[in-house]
Amino acid sequence: MLDLLFAAAATPTPDASAGGFDLFSTILWPLKWLVELILVAWHAIFTFFGLGTNDGITWVLSIVGLVLVVRSALIPLFVKQIKSQRKMMEIAPELRKVQDKYRGKKDQLSREAMSRETMALYKKHGTTPVSGCLPLLVQMPIFLSLFYTLSDVKKHAEAGLGGVGLLNPELTLEFYDAKLFGVAPLHTSLMEAIQLQPAGWEATVTILVILVILMIGSQFMTQLQIISKNLSPEAKTGQAYQMQKIMLYVLPLAFIFSGVFFPLGVVIYWFISNLWTMGQQFLVIRNMPTPGSEAAKAREERLARKGKALDSQGKIVPIEKYEAEQQRLYEEAQRAKEQAPKRQQPVGKQRAKKQGNKPKPQNPPVDH
Amino acid sequence: MSSATLPASATGDAHFSASDILTAVPLLPRNAVLAVLHAYRATISHAYGDVCKYYPSCSAYAVGAVQQHGAVKGAALAAARIARCHPWAQGGIDDVRPREGFRHHLTPHGFVVPPRKD
Numbered sequence: 001m002l003d004l005l006f007a008a009a010a011t012p013t014p015d016a017s018a019g020g021f022d023l024f025s026t027i028l029w030p031l032k033w034l035v036e037l038i039l040v041a042w043h044a045i046f047t048f049f050g051l052g053t054n055d056g057i058t059w060v061l062s063i064v065g066l067v068l069v070v071r072s073a074l075i076p077l078f079v080k081q082i083k084s085q086r087k088m089m090e091i092a093p094e095l096r097k098v099q100d101k102y103r104g105k106k107d108q109l110s111r112e113a114m115s116r117e118t119m120a121l122y123k124k125h126g127t128t129p130v131s132g133c134l135p136l137l138v139q140m141p142i143f144l145s146l147f148y149t150l151s152d153v154k155k156h157a158e159a160g161l162g163g164v165g166l167l168n169p170e171l172t173l174e175f176y177d178a179k180l181f182g183v184a185p186l187h188t189s190l191m192e193a194i195q196l197q198p199a200g201w202e203a204t205v206t207i208l209v210i211l212v213i214l215m216i217g218s219q220f221m222t223q224l225q226i227i228s229k230n231l232s233p234e235a236k237t238g239q240a241y242q243m244q245k246i247m248l249y250v251l252p253l254a255f256i257f258s259g260v261f262f263p264l265g266v267v268i269y270w271f272i273s274n275l276w277t278m279g280q281q282f283l284v285i286r287n288m289p290t291p292g293s294e295a296a297k298a299r300e301e302r303l304a305r306k307g308k309a310l311d312s313q314g315k316i317v318p319i320e321k322y323e324a325e326q327q328r329l330y331e332e333a334q335r336a337k338e339q340a341p342k343r344q345q346p347v348g349k350q351r352a353k354k355q356g357n358k359p360k361p362q363n364p365p366v367d368h
Numbered sequence: 369m370s371s372a373t374l375p376a377s378a379t380g381d382a383h384f385s386a387s388d389i390l391t392a393v394p395l396l397p398r399n400a401v402l403a404v405l406h407a408y409r410a411t412i413s414h415a416y417g418d419v420c421k422y423y424p425s426c427s428a429y430a431v432g433a434v435q436q437h438g439a440v441k442g443a444a445l446a447a448a449r450i451a452r453c454h455p456w457a458q459g460g461i462d463d464v465r466p467r468e469g470f471r472h473h474l475t476p477h478g479f480v481v482p483p484r485k486d
Contacts, residue, residue, distance in 0.1 A: 080455040
């Protein structure tokens with residue numbers, strides 16, 4: 001799901017490499033250098049283990065290696081998010097208080113006030129359920145760098161040049177010659193294959209179409225997993241949820257268009273990255289689901305079958321311990337109820353009058 | 369809670385009238401950026417749900433920043449805000465500093481129009 005933004009950013013740029021001076025390409029220079037370094041390093045590793053230096057599989061595996069490096073580097077961000085999500089349970093009662101205060105109030109000012117109070121609460125406890133906008137956006141430049149590196153490979157190989165860093169002219173040419181399954185060049189996009197119709201283009205188109213479908217399918221599945229399993233009942237009531245459901249089906253259509261312009265190497269990167277996201281998502285939904293969601297219920301059932309349950313802190317404990325804790329909590333609540341002084345139920349003005357009390361008339365009748 | 373709502377300070381009840389067409393020309397760049405932000409907030413933002421650590425969310429902050437400070441400075445402020453929105457950040461409430469002497473008016477969708485004379 002992290003990759004959704006890439007399409008939005010990359011789609012308008014398929015022809016960018018055609019222009020002379022390329023602003024994006026210049027800004028991305030350090031990242032391109034890094035992408036080349038990682039690709040060349042993996043390439044060296046695979047050739048060391050006996051894979052052909054200009055075989056398609058060597059370069060495809062190098063791209064897979066790039067995904068592994070990038071996504072592993074992002075694991076700390078992910079772990080941080082999981083940790084703060086666990087802390088969310090502690091502030092749930094206070095959060096519910098804020099939500100109850102604004103229940104049913106849909107106007108802009110109430111919603112703004114509610115959001116502000118919620119955020120202030122998160123800050124007070126030093127925890128938020130979200131990881132922030134940066135992790136979402138940080139992958140985009142990497143993806144764009146790969147996109148540019150691949151388009152540059154085409155340009156540079158034809159001009160006999162090297163890349164910006166370790167991808168020397170020789171390696172550039174090998175990368176350029178690399179063909180998946182010996183037919184589909186990694187730098188070719190669907191658009192190009194159909195327009196130029198080089199030798200073996202039918203196979204290239206078939207491979208690309210299958211990969212684009214897999215790429216979009218994996219994206220869709222990841223989103224569907226979240227929406228169908230990992231949303232709390234409250235999250236399923238808002239207008240945002242309706243929108244999310246619509247986007248689930250609309251976005252894949254948009255990606256078909258971007259899939260047409262992506263070179264094969266970028267499609268492979270995206271697909272592998274999606275697989276990583278799916279796996280990660282699966283683990284999270286299975287082991288740390290959103291409280292109240294269907295995934296959470298499924299987890300409780302799984303635990304119950306093993307004779308275990310979640311205590312009030314969200315830790316896994318044996319069922320006897322859980323029942324003891326529930327009993328204790330119930331007794332505590334009962335005791336608190338008995339000890340609490342009986343509170344006089346507030347009574348409306350009209351009822352008070354009927355009951356015999358005589359409230360002072362606040363608005364004496366006006367004589368005309 | 370939804371990031372979909374702009375803070376009240378980023379919307380208004382003004383409308384564009386054709387007689388202001390000349391005075392509105394200098395506002396074109398920021399309105400163009402606002403249109404892009406509007407489209408982003410209506411589509412991609414929704415697909416992600418709430419991810420932002422702040423109120424207003426990064427995209428809502430960008431709307432406010434561009435309204436108040438124009439396309440260039442607004443974009444720079446928004447970029448700085450996104451850089452602040454990382455997993456180790458505290459989060460919380462972080463409003464756009466309003467520009468002193470801001471005299472333009474805002475439409476219900478958050479576009480900027482010249483002030484009316486009357």
